[in-house]
Amino acid sequence: MxxxxxxxxxxxxxxxxxxxxxxxxxxxxxxxxxxxxxxxxxxxxxxxxxxxxxxxxxxxxxxxxxxxxxxxxxxxxxxxxxxxxxxxxxxxxxxxxxxAVTEATADIALMLMLMTARRAGEGERMVRAGKWAGWHPTQMLGLNLGGKTCGIVGMGRIGQAIARRAHFGLGMEVIYHNRSAKALDMPARQVGSLTELMGGADIVVLAVPSGPDTHHLIDAAALATMQPHAHLVNIARGDVVDEDALVAALQAGQIAGAGLDVYEHEPKVPDALRAMENVTLLPHLGTAAxxxxxxxxxxxxxxxxxxxxxxxxxxxx
Missing domain, CATH: 3.40.50.720 (NAD(P)-binding Rossmann-like Domain)
Incomplete structure (x- = not known):
């Protein structure tokens, strides 16, 4: 044998x-x-x-x-x-x-989109710490995703599964950046450049494979094109994002928040990210079912x- x-x-x-x-x-x-x-x-x-x-x-x-x-x-x-x-x-x-990983990973993307936009991690920590004083009209106001634009970088199997959830589940407009055109089964518009996508989306989701062509694809220049209220979600691979640049953008208020399931130097997560309330951090749960x-x-x-x-x-x- x-x-x-x-x-x-x-x-x-x-x-x-x-x-x-x-x-x-x-x-x-x-x-x-x-x-x-x-x-x-x-x-x-x-x-x-x-x-x-x-x-x-x-x-x-x-x-x-x-x-x-x-x-x-x-x-x-x-x-x-x-x-x-x-x-x-x-x-x-x-x-x-x-x-095998497509649907489960797309579910994690959707969860991170909602968690970072609606400040779920921050709210859960508040309740657990006994610091919640009760409901009031201006408490923990986040970003409602319905009617907003979801920008997906990478429109392979996982990107398409995320797009279906964003459009049909949340009522979002979907734009995407991909090396080639795709025949899709949901409304989505391909944009001509990464810059156009980063600047036009309320939430950006990364779904590209890791490799020399995508290493630090999301760098300081790309993050600088995002809108101040926008959020970044990464369920791809950690090295797609320049983690130092992401930390700097978050600390400077260039973007509103981030939802991360992967990290550049796993399992090490920078102290600066762990200290931020507007960052949702998961331990690489993409396929954990x-x-x-x-x-x-x-x-x-x-x-x-x-x-x-x-x-x-x-x-x-």
């Missing part, structure tokens, strides 16, 4: 499926692999199932052309933690789990099984 190494604990249903076809070695720690662990895994196992934080950088693959492992079956749609070119140069294929994580894991395992059986990989990257 082929050997499969799983780098983090996964739901029982996923492990049961994997054990039907592989001898499974499950790493019980929840922390990312270290470089030595990654290199050892490539030597010892036929397939490795890594995930976010397991930094398979180019140097991990040095001298690994004859390694036993020939597939990294990534758990997650994002694979910016894997140097795919270096892996392929070493004869190692890479797969991911697209589709049991059925979603099961679907992701099963998709990763099916990629591994296809590799084992010599079949075309369902989800190559």
């Amino acid at each position: 082929a050997e499969l190494y799983i780098t983090r604990p996964l739901p029982d249903r996923v492990l049961d499926r994997a054990r039907e076809r592989f001898n499974v070695t499950l790493r019980e720690q929840t922390t990312p692999l270290k470089k030595g662990e990654m290199r050892a895994a490539l030597v010892l196992y036929d397939v490795v199932l890594p995930t976010l934080g397991d930094m398979f950088t180019a140097d991990v693959f040095d001298g690994m052309a004859s390694a036993r492992c020939k597939l990294l079956a990534n758990f997650g749609v994002g694979y910016n933690h894997i140097d795919v070119s270096a892996a392929q140069a070493a004869g190692i294929s890479v797969t991911n789990t697209p589709g 049991l059925d979603v994580r099961e679907e992701m894991g099963l998709m990763a395992v099916e990629n591994a099984i296809a590799h084992l059986d010599g079949q075309p990989l369902p989800n190559p990257v």
